[in-house]
Amino acid sequence: GDSVTQMEGPVTLSEEAFLTINCTYTATGYPSLFWYVQYPGEGLQLLLKATKADDKGSNKGFEATYRKETTSFHLEKGSVQVSDSAVYFCALSLLTGGGNKLTFGTGTQLKVEL
Amino acid sequence: EAQVTQNPRYLITVTGKKLTVTCSQNMNHEYMSWYRQDPGLGLRQIYYSMNVEVTDKGDVPEGYKVSRKEKRNFPLILESPSPNQTSLYFCASSQGWTAYNSPLHFGNGTRLTVT
Numbered sequence: 001g002d003s004v005t006q007m008e009g010p011v012t013l014s015e016e017a018f019l020t021i022n023c024t025y026t027a028t029g030y031p032s033l034f035w036y037v038q039y040p041g042e043g044l045q046l047l048l049k050a051t052k053a054d055d056k057g058s059n060k061g062f063e064a065t066y067r068k069e070t071t072s073f074h075l076e077k078g079s080v081q082v083s084d085s086a087v088y089f090c091a092l093s094l095l096t097g098g099g100n101k102l103t104f105g106t107g108t109q110l111k112v113e114l
Numbered sequence: 115e116a117q118v119t120q121n122p123r124y125l126i127t128v129t130g131k132k133l134t135v136t137c138s139q140n141m142n143h144e145y146m147s148w149y150r151q152d153p154g155l156g157l158r159q160i161y162y163s164m165n166v167e168v169t170d171k172g173d174v175p176e177g178y179k180v181s182r183k184e185k186r187n188f189p190l191i192l193e194s195p196s197p198n199q200t201s202l203y204f205c206a207s208s209q210g211w212t213a214y215n216s217p218l219h220f221g222n223g224t225r226l227t228v229t
Contacts, residue, residue, distance in 0.1 A: 104157040
């Protein structure tokens, strides 16, 4: 079945450090890919998305490029802030009879310290 | 303000006592869905609805029921809760049925504990 694999957390970084969170996927079709962020006590929010190979999604300084050849969608940010501390979920979606269904990874917790 | 509202935020109950978690959205969205979040498993879809009176099972529907009598509401019903349903539950909605052009909006979650 379709699945998403993310790197284990937590990831602890100092402020202004470079961030990479790895994400790879397995899908029977040609998925759209997403990163969602969950701040403490809140629901998930869409951070960025990409719908076809070589697309780059970007938002709030975060970027991820859809790499079909490596089935990956790694999240990067050049300089993290304390306010970026959250749980990050990679997800995929395929056009199926199930409508707007997302298949999520297990999430990666990011902690940014001063 | 556009939002998905779930109630309650926290719920502790005992095995077998029926409960309902409510979900309401004010965006006139057609699509609504329930997910549960468990450590090490991410989020898994329980049920979804593509419109009023149209519901279908997700990946983990056992032990749950839903209804969609009105467009804005999509309650999750646990007829006889069991401890393995202890989890964090999220309701989500979107205007359309395809994720790539219709992002899901999530509620703030309901943390359920079944003893």
